[in-house]
Structure formats: structure tokens, C-alpha cells
Amino acid sequence: MVSRSGHEPTRSLPERVGQLYYAHGLFCSSHPFPVITFALLVVLVCCYPLLNLPLPGSVPQQLWSPVENASILVNGSHETGAQQARWFTGSPSFYVQQVVVKTAVAPWTRELVLTDAFRAPLAEVFKLLEVIRNYQHKGSSKTLNHVCLHIEAVKLKPDKRLVLPEYNCLMLSPANLWQQNPNKFFQDVSLLGTIYSYQVGYITLL
Structure with a gap:
């Protein structure tokens, strides 16, 4: 068994x-x-x-040169042995001026939340934007509209066109996320959601 x-x-x-x-x-x-x-x-x-990868030939190229060598690059002279870029022939059509503002929230207390760390520094952008708008050359009566680059309509989707200026000076600012309106900025209860809603690379499932 x-x-x-x-x-x-x-x-x-x-x-x-x-x-x-x-x-x-x-x-x-x-x-x-x-x-x-x-x-x-x-x-x-x-x-x-892979859809967000730039195509070959469409990647922006940067050319850095000291101030003393700027005339050599513009005139195309090779006497000093400087290598001139093939796409750089003649004076530039326009230049981009970037203003970087560094701010901080101090003192940081326990009552503050993460949104306050972004709201207070971003509020300074609207003050800077107002200063740039009121620009006027001291030696003449030229204003920002006389020296800025004017653009036409933006070829984007309707929900994305709100963040870029149209028929106006090309000013790229974080304030564009709220149509450069400080009231909309301070009334936005989802500040981080508004910022990341325009981030490239996220997937939206409908």
C-alpha cells in the first residue's frame, strides 16, 4: 500500500x-x-x-564672437584666420536680447505652499514687461515699436496661439501664458497646471 x-x-x-x-x-x-x-x-x-526630434538641418546654430572680432565676421575677412560660418554673410537682420531675472522667496515660512514659490517670482515678470513696453530712446523719440521685430499672424492651433503675440512686437515672456494680463495671473488657482499645459512632449489621451 x-x-x-x-x-x-x-x-x-x-x-x-x-x-x-x-x-x-x-x-x-x-x-x-x-x-x-x-x-x-x-x-x-x-x-x-521621436516626433519631437528636430530634423537634420533644422537645428539652430550658434556663433559666438568677442566684440573686437565682430567686424571681421561681418565683413568676411579671413586675415586673422577666423573661420566664418557659411550662413553668416553680411550684417545681421536683427538680434535677440534676453533678460534673465533671478528671484527668490525669503523668508520661507511653513504657511507657504509650492505655488507661492512660483507666483511671487513670476509676478516680477509683469513689472519688467511694463518697463520694456515704456522704452524710449533718450536721443530721439523712438519707442519700442520703432526698434522691435514686428510679426504677423502665428500659424498654430487656436489654443496655442494665445501664448504668442500677433501683429505686434515679438516679445517672448512667461507673462504670455496669461495673455500678459496680471489679473489673470493672480486669479489663476492652478499656476503649475497652466505652465506645464504648454510643455512639449506630453501625451494627451482623448
Whole structure:
């Protein structure tokens, strides 16, 4: 008489792996269309960031030169051995002036939240924007409209066109997220949500 215990024999690791592969293969063979569709969706989602990669030849190029060598680059002289860029022939059509403002919230108390760390420094942008708008040359009556780069309509989606100026001076500012309106900025209860809503690279599932 052979006695049998109530416990099943312990399977080895290779047997468990084989059983797992068998169950996976059985599931795929029983549901081929859902499995193939799911695999294609995973591949498409993984390839989505490739759409944001710049095409060859469209990457901006930067040319840095000291002030004393600026005339050499503009005139195209090679007497000093300076290598001139092929796309740089003649005087520039316009130049971009970037204003960087560094601010901080001090003192930081326990009553403050994360949004306060962004709201207070960003509020200074509207003051700077007002100063730039009121620019006037001391030696003449020229204002910002006389020296800035004017642009026409922006070819973007309607929900994205609000952050870029149209038929006006090209001024790129964080204040554009609120249409350069300080009242909308201070009334925005989801400050970080507004900032990250225009971030490139996120996936929106409709």
C-alpha cells in the first residue's frame, strides 16, 4: 500500500518558467487580435517622443564672437584666420536680447505652499514687461515699436496661439501664458497646471 501526502511535489525553477511561458503562449494563441493590437499600441506610444526630434538641418546654430572680432565676421575677412560660418554673410537682420531675472522667496515660512514659490517670482515678470513696453530712446523719440521685430499672424492651433503675440512686437515672456494680463495671473488657482499645459512632449489621451 502506497501512502500519498496531501502536498503536491515542489516544482523546480525551470519547470515554473516553462509553465509560465506555456500559459503566456496559450493566452496569445487564444486571443491573437487583442494581443497584436496591444503590442502595436505599445510600440506607437514608445515611438511618440521621436516626433519631437528636430530634423537634420533644422537645428539652430550658434556663433559666438568677442566684440573686437565682430567686424571681421561681418565683413568676411579671413586675415586673422577666423573661420566664418557659411550662413553668416553680411550684417545681421536683427538680434535677440534676453533678460534673465533671478528671484527668490525669503523668508520661507511653513504657511507657504509650492505655488507661492512660483507666483511671487513670476509676478516680477509683469513689472519688467511694463518697463520694456515704456522704452524710449533718450536721443530721439523712438519707442519700442520703432526698434522691435514686428510679426504677423502665428500659424498654430487656436489654443496655442494665445501664448504668442500677433501683429505686434515679438516679445517672448512667461507673462504670455496669461495673455500678459496680471489679473489673470493672480486669479489663476492652478499656476503649475497652466505652465506645464504648454510643455512639449506630453501625451494627451482623448
